[in-house]
Each structure stands twice: as structure tokens, then as C-alpha cells.
Amino acid sequence: MKISLTESAAEHIKRQLAGRGRGLGIRLGVRTSGCSGMAYVLEFVDEVRAEDKVFEAFGASVFIDPKSLVYLDGTELDFVKEGLNEGLKFNNPNVSAECGCGESFTV
Template structure:
């Protein structure tokens, strides 16, 4: 069981944490939302929660909870730049389909 970051995503997160001046890493999770049922959550972590599950990837600590890990196991978080668009992309092998807007998914 694991969640990983691409080198590009890890570099982007590390730079952002350095600019922020604080933070232990990032938290990835899922929430019920959108037209397909589930949506991703991504936030910076300033303090750990007792039940957190952590992974280390390219020097960045990734935090998640057990419920989210069931949906995110095997996921790689990437950071891509395509033309004028740039941002994080979840490469999740558990996704069966996504909505047309790309904001939600189901497994």
C-alpha cells in the first residue's frame, strides 16, 4: 500500500513549503462530492493527526487517513504543465470512470 509523488510534484511541493516557511508535508484524501461520487482533497499539513498514515516520496511526507487510502492506494500525484494550464494530477489506478469536468470520480 502506498501513495507516491512524481519527482515534479515533490519538487513543486518542496518549493511551496519552503516559501510558506512551515509545513510537514501534504495531505491527500477523498470526499463525497461531484457528479461521479468522490473528489480529491489536497492540503498542506502543519500538524499530524493521531491516526494519520504517512508515506515518504522524493523527500516529501504524504499524509492520509485509512478511509481515503482505500481509494488512493497506488496513486501517484504528478505536477504537469500543459500550455497555459499547470497543476496537480492524480494518476489513480482505482478509478473506474470520471465525470466530464474531471473534478470527481468513482471506483
């Protein structure tokens, strides 16, 4: 199982951690939510959990719990700027449908 980061996503994560002043990386997970069933969840990681799977690229780390990894396997995190908006984009090959607002997805 694999999660990848683009260089721009890694730089964004490192900037966020530097601005926060601490942290080992980010935790990426999924939870039941939204009109399509599942939503991505991001949080800062200050402490590694025993069950965490860690993926590193360009000096940034992404931590994922085994239950979420099933839905995220093969996902690429990218950092994109579209007009006035910017943020992490999840290129998840497991997604079969997304809601209209892009906040939730179905596998």
C-alpha cells in the same frame, strides 16, 4: 498500501511549503462531491494526526487518513504542465469513471 510521488510532484510540494513558510507536507484525501461521487482534497499539514499514514519521496511527505487510503491505494501524484495550466495530477488505478470536467471520480 502505497502512494507514490514523481520527482516533479515532490519538488512542487516542497516549493509550496517553502512559499508558505511552514508545514510538514500535504494531506491527500477524498470526500463525497461532484457529479461522479468523489473528489480529491488537498491541504497543508502542520501537525501529524495519530491515524495518518505517511508516504515520502524525494524529500516530500504526503499524509493520508486510513478511510481515504482505501480509495487512493496505488495512486501516483505527478506535477504536470499542460499549456497554460499546471498542477498535481492523480494517476489513480482505482478510478472506474471520471466526470467530464475531471473534478470528481467513481471507484
